[in-house]
Amino acid sequence: xxxxxxxxxxxxxxxxxxxxxxxxxxxxxxxxPVLNQQSNWxxxxxxxxxxxxxxxxxxxxxxxAITLAVASPDRPRVASPPGDRASRVLILxxxxxxxxxxxxxxxxxxxxxxLSGSTDELRFSIGGPSIILTNLLTVxxxxxxxxxxxxxxxxxxxxxxxxxxxxxxFALLAGRGSVVLPIVVAVFSRWLLWGRPSFYLIGASVVFxxxxxxxxFFVRLAQDPEATFQGELYWEILPKFPFFLLPLIPLYIAVxxxxxxxxxxxxxxxxIEPFAGGKYxxxxxxxxxxxxxxxxxxxxxxxxxxxxxxxxxxLWADGGFAAVVIGVAVAGGLSAAAFAASRRIRSLRWSLVAxxxxxxxxxxxxxxxxxxxxxxxxxxxxxxxLGSYVEKGLPWQRAERLMQKSS
Amino acid sequence: xxxxxxxxxxxxxxxxxxxxxxxxxxxxxxLGLAIQRTLPEPYPEIHEQSLPIRIAxxxxxxxxxxxxxxxxxxxxVERRNQRSGSLYYVTVGNDATPTPVHYMNFVTPGDWDSLKxxxxxxxxxxxxxxxxxxxxxxxxxxxxxxxxxxxxxxLVAKIPEPAESATRDLIFAPYDGTRPDLFAIDRGLDYRRVxxxxxxxxxxxxxxxxxxxxxxxxLGPDSWSVDVADVGHRYTSSTxxxxxxxxxxxxxxxxxxxxxxxxxxxxxxxxxxSTRAIDAPGDLGPRNYFGVGQLDSxxxxxxxxxxxxxxxxxxxxxxxxxxxxx
Numbered sequence: 001x002x003x004x005x006x007x008x009x010x011x012x013x014x015x016x017x018x019x020x021x022x023x024x025x026x027x028x029x030x031x032x033p034v035l036n037q038q039s040n041w042x043x044x045x046x047x048x049x050x051x052x053x054x055x056x057x058x059x060x061x062x063x064x065a066i067t068l069a070v071a072s073p074d075r076p077r078v079a080s081p082p083g084d085r086a087s088r089v090l091i092l093x094x095x096x097x098x099x100x101x102x103x104x105x106x107x108x109x110x111x112x113x114x115l116s117g118s119t120d121e122l123r124f125s126i127g128g129p130s131i132i133l134t135n136l137l138t139v140x141x142x143x144x145x146x147x148x149x150x151x152x153x154x155x156x157x158x159x160x161x162x163x164x165x166x167x168x169x170f171a172l173l174a175g176r177g178s179v180v181l182p183i184v185v186a187v188f189s190r191w192l193l194w195g196r197p198s199f200y201l202i203g204a205s206v207v208f209x210x211x212x213x214x215x216x217f218f219v220r221l222a223q224d225p226e227a228t229f230q231g232e233l234y235w236e237i238l239p240k241f242p243f244f245l246l247p248l249i250p251l252y253i254a255v256x257x258x259x260x261x262x263x264x265x266x267x268x269x270x271x272i273e274p275f276a277g278g279k280y281x282x283x284x285x286x287x288x289x290x291x292x293x294x295x296x297x298x299x300x301x302x303x304x305x306x307x308x309x310x311x312x313x314x315l316w317a318d319g320g321f322a323a324v325v326i327g328v329a330v331a332g333g334l335s336a337a338a339f340a341a342s343r344r345i346r347s348l349r350w351s352l353v354a355x356x357x358x359x360x361x362x363x364x365x366x367x368x369x370x371x372x373x374x375x376x377x378x379x380x381x382x383x384x385x386l387g388s389y390v391e392k393g394l395p396w397q398r399a400e401r402l403m404q405k406s407s
Numbered sequence: 408x409x410x411x412x413x414x415x416x417x418x419x420x421x422x423x424x425x426x427x428x429x430x431x432x433x434x435x436x437x438l439g440l441a442i443q444r445t446l447p448e449p450y451p452e453i454h455e456q457s458l459p460i461r462i463a464x465x466x467x468x469x470x471x472x473x474x475x476x477x478x479x480x481x482x483x484v485e486r487r488n489q490r491s492g493s494l495y496y497v498t499v500g501n502d503a504t505p506t507p508v509h510y511m512n513f514v515t516p517g518d519w520d521s522l523k524x525x526x527x528x529x530x531x532x533x534x535x536x537x538x539x540x541x542x543x544x545x546x547x548x549x550x551x552x553x554x555x556x557x558x559x560x561x562l563v564a565k566i567p568e569p570a571e572s573a574t575r576d577l578i579f580a581p582y583d584g585t586r587p588d589l590f591a592i593d594r595g596l597d598y599r600r601v602x603x604x605x606x607x608x609x610x611x612x613x614x615x616x617x618x619x620x621x622x623x624x625x626l627g628p629d630s631w632s633v634d635v636a637d638v639g640h641r642y643t644s645s646t647x648x649x650x651x652x653x654x655x656x657x658x659x660x661x662x663x664x665x666x667x668x669x670x671x672x673x674x675x676x677x678x679x680x681s682t683r684a685i686d687a688p689g690d691l692g693p694r695n696y697f698g699v700g701q702l703d704s705x706x707x708x709x710x711x712x713x714x715x716x717x718x719x720x721x722x723x724x725x726x727x728x729x730x731x732x733x
Contacts, residue, residue: 005420005421005424044442044443044446047439047442051435051439054431054435055432055435057428058428058429058431058432058435059428059432061424061425061427061428062425062428062429062432065421065422065424065425065428066425068421069421069422069425270443270446270447270448270449271446271447271448271449271682271683271684272449272664272666272682272683272684273449273662273663273664273684274448274449274663274664274684320439320440320443321435321436321438321439321440321442321443322436322439322440324439325432325435325436325439326432326436329432
């Protein structure tokens, strides 16, 4: 059966459906005035907000068309059984390197952020070129979580524990994003490879994420009760809402404040400063480009305390409309092409890549992971290459098989 | 799950979809660039000129907003001795380096450290008058000094000393009446909002027209300069007054450009009418003086750079432009 563009994009996991839907939902919510900082969008801000999903869809369609035109159809290829020794050695090897780097970071900063009294101080001290090795933990967790058809089965116990250890080690860094990423990407990738999970599981996951987000939000606010925003929230915003809507307020704030920061960036360039010409999108490669700067640092002065300005913020700051349209289209193209490949070639490797890039696309409602954290440049090829190995067997296994055949 | 198990060539509709999406992207980019062209960009520099080396000795530098020449004069006060000083000026124009004109010598009413100066047209006097201002504990004593150095009767404004560590700017500018009013702006404190008092010139500074707490704190003199001038913000026909606006100039090391913000007097200084960069770096260093003046009858922001004592210069930046879609 042939996979057409129309049938391809009937899935909610299609990036050109999921991202524009989430974007429009978030932008619509941002138009409901709740916070003092919210103001009417200027025409240029409206133009940017409207252009983002259109550029994403256009780029995504190009990516899908190219993929469907050039990718050879392949027989379904799934991972080797959970008990496969070589893939478990691979997962252990990735974990060993990743955990060694994690320990190196803890020694370097003199403590474990999650267990320390000065969590934020230690968290922001983490860094150095070797930090990229912690990405191997993400790769290990994803392969471990996605490879078994039944993750909670007895024979997949090794993979489940290995994945949880990898994710748990990120929790020691006290960062939310690096913990959420492997879990959400694993859900996407399993959905693509093994089919849609049950509605009960999806519903339970949504409720769990909402509760975690809500609790985390209020706990974090309680750490600094004297801040200006806390005063506005507790005295002006929360009393306006009935109690059953209160758990949704953190979600609303998490989504809408990114548009406040984006409006600040759009108003700032080029009126206050000329477009930066790449400075804000090279921050992910600041080791090679020392002049690169974080758009979050700029937003901290423009629209404090809101510093994340969606996928469009850094792009607008660097080149205005042209950069937004081209940048968002490229993101859409990459993500949608990987999705099309995962549907055309049912395989572990493409499911991992498509799930990972879909997460990056959806995160565009919050910030631009494509340029602000370029881990994807390392993780995506690794997922593809190591996913292939797990499917086909590792090189030495293939050599053994060939030798057996020839003999 | 739908899986392709055939090896058919790419269908024509894929090509159409791909090309159509590409066309959409190109049209969007071109449209966006067209809209973007209407955005205001930093105010450009329109004039640069050397100043006489003598100005580097200035105790205070002022730019007049006069109506008697098409281009503003840059005035400066030099200290002669403990009790007297001299006032000089140059007119900004086409000369490579204008010759300084000695306007007057004057006697100071008090200690130099407590004095501030401004040059204004003070009816019925026709020639510019030097305002020598001495802050005392309870009052501000303003002595107008006519051309030739003859002091007039001192004016007593009932404004006490500013809070400790605060910076007080004293600027004469038209607001309400035939004579310019005196704006006293107290700033530079992190814990207190900036305060502005307007003293009525027509009443010899004995009456306060306005006392305003501006909606921000700080504005320390290291990174902010302040001026009061008519920069042409007129909102509606009902608020048409030639009232001066508050002009805030922000110059900080981390900024790529110096930024100019204006709060219009015609609107009661409620909110910002414009925030724009000027084509000058943010990191300007000490001894840069800012003020609104005129160049060929048009408003401009003057920057007098005395950081290099051997090469003092004035830069003028355009202060108007088409405001497009923001």
